[in-house]
Amino acid sequence: xxxxxxxxxxxxxxxxxxxxxxxxxxxxxxxxxxxxxxxxxxxxxxxxxxxxxxxxxxxxxxxxxxxxxxxxxxxxxxxxxxxxxxxxxxxxxxxxxxxxxxxxxxxxxxxxxxxxxxxxxxxxxxxxxxxxxxxxxxxxxxxxxxx
Amino acid sequence: xxxxxxxxxxxxxxxxxxxxxxxxxxxxxxxxxxxxxxxxxxxxxxxxxxxxxxxxxxxxxxxxxxxxxxxxxxxxxxxxxxxxxxxxxxxxxxxxxxxxxxxxxxxxxxxxxxxxxxxxxxxxxxxxxxxxxxxxxxxxxxxxxxxxxxxxxxxxxxxxxxxxxxxxxxxxxxxxxx
Numbered sequence: 001x002x003x004x005x006x007x008x009x010x011x012x013x014x015x016x017x018x019x020x021x022x023x024x025x026x027x028x029x030x031x032x033x034x035x036x037x038x039x040x041x042x043x044x045x046x047x048x049x050x051x052x053x054x055x056x057x058x059x060x061x062x063x064x065x066x067x068x069x070x071x072x073x074x075x076x077x078x079x080x081x082x083x084x085x086x087x088x089x090x091x092x093x094x095x096x097x098x099x100x101x102x103x104x105x106x107x108x109x110x111x112x113x114x115x116x117x118x119x120x121x122x123x124x125x126x127x128x129x130x131x132x133x134x135x136x137x138x139x140x141x142x143x144x145x146x147x
Numbered sequence: 148x149x150x151x152x153x154x155x156x157x158x159x160x161x162x163x164x165x166x167x168x169x170x171x172x173x174x175x176x177x178x179x180x181x182x183x184x185x186x187x188x189x190x191x192x193x194x195x196x197x198x199x200x201x202x203x204x205x206x207x208x209x210x211x212x213x214x215x216x217x218x219x220x221x222x223x224x225x226x227x228x229x230x231x232x233x234x235x236x237x238x239x240x241x242x243x244x245x246x247x248x249x250x251x252x253x254x255x256x257x258x259x260x261x262x263x264x265x266x267x268x269x270x271x272x273x274x275x276x277x278x279x280x281x282x283x284x285x286x287x288x289x290x291x292x293x294x295x296x297x298x299x300x301x302x303x304x305x306x307x308x309x310x311x312x313x314x315x316x317x318x319x320x321x322x323x324x325x
Contacts (some may be wrong), residue, residue, distance in 0.1 A: 005156050005158055005159075007158060008157075008160045008162055009159065010162050011160075012160040012161070012164040013163050013164075013167045014167075015164060015167075016163065016164040016165065016166065016170070016171055017167045017168075017170060017171035018169060018171065019171065020167065020168040020169060020170065020171025020172035020173075020174075020175060021171035021172070021173070021174055021175035022171075023175070023176065023177045023179060024153065024171065024172040024173070024174075024175030024176045025175040025176070025178075025180065025182075028175065028176045028177075028179035028183075029179045030184070032179070032180070036187075039205070040205060040208050042204075042209075042211045042212060043205045043208040043212060044205075044208065044210045045207045045212060046211050046215070046251075046254055046258070047208065047251065047254055050253070050254040050257050050258075053257070053306070054253075054293065056175070057296075057297070057302075057306075058293055058294035058295055058296075058297050059244060060293075061292040061294060062253075062293055062294025063159075063294070065253070066254075068251060069251070069253075069254075071286050072250075073204070073250070076201055077196070077201065079197075080197065080198055080201045087180055105311070108157040114160045117269030131189075
């Protein structure tokens with residue numbers, strides 16, 4: 001094997017490794033980034049679906065616990081990832097909590113939850129205040145459509 | 148003669164190039180995964196325990212979601228269901244047992260209960276009524292522990308069927324296959 005062939009083979013090896021490695025590294029990191037973003041968006045759906053089904057089917061105590069767990073999770077999630085706002089979802093969850101308290105005749109607690117619901121909802125509609133009954137009506141209508 | 152030798156050199160060089168391209172591609176992907184995981188862990192550690200807790204919750208929820216989607220999808224196919232549904236239940240039971248995240252435990256129980264209902268429906272179709280009622284009983288116990296006042300077979304089947312319908316692939320007609 002001459003010196004020229006050795007150089008040729010070595011160059012082929014080096015160029016092949018570099019090109020393969022570079023593109024594969026770039027594509028894999030892009031894929032992992034996208035995959036992580038998608039998982040971050042969809043993982044909370046487990047709690048969302050659970051909280052909703054509990055709200056529809058479980059007793060007051062368990063439904064309340066599931067909705068509160070979801071609300072606390074969303075607040076933490078929003079704090080950790082401010083780029084993924086959960087304001088609308090939080091408004092809906094707190095309204096459901098208020099509706100649950102209405103059903104149990106706990107008016108004081110219901111008002112507390114509606115204050116939180118309005119807090120999360122107002123930024124979405126440009127600060128326009130919605131009445132408690134308007135918000136409850138909207139959530140009830142949405143839930144009826146989901147049935 | 149010389150031309151022939153040059154052609155051999157270039158053929159060998161091309162073969163080396165293609166082989167190293169594929170080797171580089173494999174190594175690049177491995178290095179990227181390692182580097183990404185390391186970067187993530189460093190980031191999580193530097194952001195403190197709250198971020199670490201959130202990431203671990205998300206990761207657990209992700210596993211549950213994947214298993215739930217998988218269970219719903221395979222349940223609509225008899226052969227796949229028989230083969231994988233029990234493994235899927237086993238995996239959910241493992242997560243439920245190991246879970247250190249108490250706040251999401253009821254959500255895991257709920258998904259496990261739903262998987263038991265899928266298994267009961269599958270066994271019922273295969274006329275294994277004894278096994279079907281054992282799965283249904285396990286599901287009912289879980290749903291009762293989740294505060295369901297109505298955890299009758301009919302209600303649980305309705306909830307499970309509604310979820311299964313979301314994932315059911317409509318049978319292909321001859322017209323749509325054309």
